[in-house]
Amino acid sequence: MRGLILAIISVILIFTSSPYAILLGLLIFGYLIAHRLDVEPLLSGPGLGIVISTLTVLAISRVGIDVSFSRIIIAALALLLGIKVDIKGKIEREKILDFGMIAISSLLGLVVRSFYFLLPDYRAADTWFHASKVKMIISTGTVYFSHVPGYFSAQIIKYPPGYHALIALLSGFKGENIIYGMNSLRIFEILYLPALAYLVGREIRREIGIFAALLTNFSALYYYFVQYALLPAFTNYMIFLLSVYFLEVAMRDRGIKISIMLGITSGIMAVVHPYQYILFQATAFFTTILSKNRKVFLTQLILSASVFLVFTPFSTEYAVKGILMNPRFSNKDNPNFLISILRYSFVDNGQILFGLSLILALILSLMRGGSIEKGLSLSFLLIIFMMLDKTYLNIRIPYLSAVWNSERAFMLTTPLIPILEGIGLNYIFKVKKELAAIFLVVGMMISYPYLRIEHLASESSYLLDPEVVDFIKEVSRIAGNETVMTACEFDSGRWIPILTETPIVCYSKNISEARYLYVDTRGAGEIEVYPINIVNFLDRRVVLFRDGLWLLDLNKHGKPTGDVLSYYHTNGTISYIKDTKWFVYGWVNKNYATMKLRLKGFPYAIMIVNTSSILFSTSESFDRIEIRISGKKGRALEIYLDGEFIKRYEFKTEYGDERIVLKVRVDPGMHYLILYSPNTTYKIPIGVKEIMLKREGP
Structure with missing residues (x-):
């Protein structure tokens, strides 16, 4: 019985x-x-x-x-x-x-x-x-x-x-x-x-x-x-x-x-x-x-x-x-x-x-x-x-x-x-x-x-959790049977056709292949990084956003929405050890090796490609940006704010803790920093410890 x-x-x-x-x-x-x-x-x-x-x-x-x-x-x-x-x-x-x-x-x-x-x-x-x-x-x-x-x-x-x-x-x-x-x-x-x-x-x-x-x-x-x-x-x-x-x-x-x-x-x-x-x-x-x-x-x-x-x-x-x-x-x-x-x-x-x-x-x-x-x-x-x-x-x-x-x-x-x-x-x-x-x-x-x-x-370093799965299902409800373009590597978007019936196409320079673009800016990667730089698409309409995941309508123009501005908001300090969310392209964040370093208190975001992006928003005005950075002695670095060249810097020490001061006005709203250094790889990386937005004193 x-x-x-x-x-x-x-x-x-x-x-x-x-x-x-x-x-x-x-x-x-x-x-x-x-x-x-x-x-x-x-x-x-x-x-x-x-x-x-x-x-x-x-x-x-x-x-x-x-x-x-x-x-x-x-x-x-x-x-x-x-x-x-x-x-x-x-x-x-x-x-x-x-x-x-x-x-x-x-x-x-x-x-x-x-x-x-x-x-x-x-x-x-x-x-x-x-x-x-x-x-x-x-x-x-x-x-x-x-x-x-x-x-x-x-x-x-x-x-x-x-x-x-x-x-x-x-x-x-x-x-x-x-x-x-x-x-x-x-x-x-x-x-x-x-x-x-x-x-x-x-x-x-x-x-x-x-x-x-x-x-x-x-x-x-x-x-x-x-x-x-x-x-x-x-x-x-x-x-x-x-x-x-x-x-x-x-x-x-x-x-x-x-x-x-x-x-x-x-x-x-x-x-x-x-x-x-x-x-x-x-x-x-x-x-x-x-x-x-x-x-x-x-x-x-x-x-x-x-x-x-x-x-x-x-x-x-x-x-x-x-x-x-x-x-x-x-x-x-x-x-x-x-x-x-x-x-x-x-x-x-x-x-x-x-x-x-x-x-x-x-x-x-x-x-x-x-x-x-x-x-x-x-x-x-x-x-x-x-x-x-x-x-x-x-x-x-x-x-x-x-x-x-x-x-x-x-x-x-x-x-x-x-x-x-x-x-x-x-x-x-x-x-x-x-x-x-x-x-x-x-x-x-x-x-x-x-x-x-x-x-x-x-x-x-896993890319999925219940919230990400919910986001993917919401993407499917919006896109239906229309093809969604996604990176197809280092990317939660590749799960769209597995967890739903919505088809995908892999990212290419010809973005006309799809109406929607799925972007995962959380920094997954190994010796290579996620291939889509979100700052190139900030002029596109944001259909859906949640904690670093984006669904963009490539056929329509628009500005970052309130939830985007809120998520990337900073009161003046962008610290990798505090949160990785600002480091949206060219960085290896969701990776076993970098996660292990971070758990042990290693304070640097690691840049392993020639060009990287940092996305942030402010509700105040600032007059100066200070960057705590580390790199190989003699290597050159170019810094851009919102696409405008700001400064060229040469590292003075061999992976020491250095400070770069940028005298530039930052108004309220969405902004992005671009760091460019030729021949940057996982063997010759650049590390960013902290970015501080400051006001000039009286």
Whole structure:
């Protein structure tokens, strides 16, 4: 009866329009599946629900049925399981204690992140790329579409669709829910990863599971800024750990039922993205060879490869390319990067004690550990070898060398690291319990402030939040089916055709291609900046404005509206450390690196192009402008106010704090400063600390 009640709840939730409710429904569905498999239902069930639900969407799409029918299939399976499953109410006392520790570990993940989450639109193309594939799945009703609009990348046709099928389901197959579906899954993964780390560790020893769970949200690599862009990779950390757990169970029980589920789970991992799957197969190979259990390895390999071949578009092309590819990137495949990423993960960010634990685990596991411990350690060392190969040897190894670069290769170890560190702490625990406790508690305490800043810096560089989404929807209500021109890079405007049905065209000098222009002046960028300078369009009619987001009517002239003047108003001081809003073009503001500097008190806005703009309004008159600035000695800078040349300045020191005084009248109203310095780049930047508007004394 309890099973049927849970099944009914699951069905009700799955048919709602809320991504969080749908996700909860899938987790309950997985809980029922886990009961039938006789594995840990409360902890492995959520992952199973994700895996089987994803498989369902892929399967019905592969046979030509509209993806929206997947909810009916999942609901029917849930009800069938609910009828057959007998759920007992008693939980062992030891498990209750462990579950409590896992709950604390998950809560700590939110505490370290200051409960601060925006909507995941990374400033580069990654999250938008994945969302556009989800949009096409929803629009066409199939995972296997063959054409895309010109404003989407054609590469999404061939990209492995596992993550996107899942997000389409979590979105309730509604385009406006896509970003919320992505976010609900991301936050769930943060909460769930400690439970999976516990499961994997517990199969070796209970204490390892507890240590691994607690360490998960204090492992620096989970906070590495690239993790905030590669959402399918983050999902695969979850599926990887679930697969390792099933591998452990299959080796212990040697049951065909678990081996089949292992093959399906690792196969879905491959359909999400092959990189993590490659590492898992290495882990499975090492572990089963050491335990002389090749049957489990071969069973899951054949089944998982079949899942990949059946459900991945152009899968044979992927398989062939995996043999031939050996990409290398000079900025990632070099000794300096190798050292920096190892320092980031095991020395810096308060990680030194955890790093020592990992070294201890690698040494002692290989000397006297069991097959699982040795398999995990050898997998980690294999990744280190891959990085060394890309950096020094350049030997092409089929599939292993296909991983993009050393950075992407090392990121594959993300879910492994807390478990290895947990193994190391367990070795200490067996010798002296108090010392292990000191390593754990002190390590968590010293890493907390570093990891908090890492998260806040990366999260703040996201371009979307609920207010921006509302603005985009309002833009769509105004523009309707008319094309909106937008930058298509470093720009929230590229989400217009994903979250609405309004088409876009990418910005060009020929602005006659569209009536409306969407401008995002919040300063997103990397080594390049947002391409549209708003000061060139201040003579156009403002249709809609909100906190640095503009919708302009290019066919009509006008002046900045009252809400624009109010937003950019200054009483006389423009300070980057106080607010970035005035720095509207040529500056890198919403970026992990600059956000991190700002959180640490770095006071300079960073200019990385030849021309930059500062937009402000005043309600008073001023007679003088003073600029606190920093630049390379001998470099020339030209300054313009409202398009009029004011002064040429040459930097006198090598990135010292200098002051430029401009004797110029500033009347009430909207104004803009232009700074021009040839050959300015991210390697030779200019920094502006403060701009003060002053009156001449008597």
